[in-house]
Amino acid sequence: MKIKTSEIVMSAVSPKQYPDDGFPEVAFVGRSNVGKSSTINTLLGRKKLARISSSPGKTRTINFYLINQEYYMVDLPGYGYAKVSKDERASWGKIIETYLSSRDNLYEVMLLVDIRHEPTKDDQLMYDWIKHYGFGKIVIATKSDKIPRSQMQKQFKLIRETLKMAPEDKILPISSLKKQGIDELWKALTDFFIEKELPITIEEAPK
Numbered sequence: 221m222k223i224k225t226s227e228i229v230m231s232a233v234s235p236k237q238y239p240d241d242g243f244p245e246v247a248f249v250g251r252s253n254v255g256k257s258s259t260i261n262t263l264l265g266r267k268k269l270a271r272i273s274s275s276p277g278k279t280r281t282i283n284f285y286l287i288n289q290e291y292y293m294v295d296l297p298g299y300g301y302a303k304v305s306k307d308e309r310a311s312w313g314k315i316i317e318t319y320l321s322s323r324d325n326l327y328e329v330m331l332l333v334d335i336r337h338e339p340t341k342d343d344q345l346m347y348d349w350i351k352h353y354g355f356g357k358i359v360i361a362t363k364s365d366k367i368p369r370s371q372m373q374k375q376f377k378l379i380r381e382t383l384k385m386a387p388e389d390k391i392l393p394i395s396s397l398k399k400q401g402i403d404e405l406w407k408a409l410t411d412f413f414i415e416k417e418l419p420i421t422i423e424e425a426p427k
Contacts, residue, residue: 238323247326247328248330249331249332249350255332259394262399263402331356336375
C-alpha cells in the first residue's frame with residue numbers, strides 16, 4: 221500500500237472529540253507494551269508518528285491517524301498494566317467500549333498479542349468484546365522475531381485455541397524491529413478494504 225500522507229489528527233477520550241469527517245476507521249487494540257504504536261509506525265514507514273509511551277500504561281487516549289486523506293488507523297489505549305489503579309483501568313475500558321459501540325464508520329478492530337506467550341485473560345476478554353461488536357477477523361502476533369520459525373505454528377495454535385478464534389479468522393505474525401510481516405498485513409488490510417467496498421485508493425508501494 222502506497223502511503224502518501226499520514227498525520228495524527230486527534231487524541232480523544234469521548235465521542236464529541238472523535239473526527240467528524242466520516243472516513244473509514246481500522247483500530248488496533250492490545251495490552252500495554254504489546255507494540256501497537258510500533259506496529260502502526262512500521263506499517264506507515266514512520267519512526268515516531270504513533271506515540272510510543274516511555275512506560276507501559278501511559279497511553280490514555282484514542283489516537284486517530286489519518287492516512288492518505290482517506291481513512292484512519294486508530295490506536296486504542298493499552299490495557300492490563302498491573303500498576304494502574306482499578307479506577308483508571310475501568311475508565312480506559314469505558315473509553316474503549318464507548319468507541320466500539322458507537323462508531324458507525326469503524327470497520328475492523330485488530331487485536332495484538334505477543335506471539336511468545338499465551339493470550340492473557342485480559343486478551344481473551346478483549347477478543348470476546350470485539351467479536352461481540354462484529355470485529356476481530358485479524359489478530360496480529362507481535363514480536364515474531366523473538367521466537368524460532370519452528371515454533372510459530374505451535375504458538376499460532378495456542379493463540380487460536382485460547383481466543384477461540386473462528387477457522388476463517390487470520391493470525392498474522394509481525395516484527396516491527398525486523399520489518400517482517402508488513403507486506404502480509406498490508407495485503408490483509410487491502411483485501412478487507414476491497415471486500416467492504418470502502419472508498420480507499422489501493423496503490424502498490426514502490427519496491
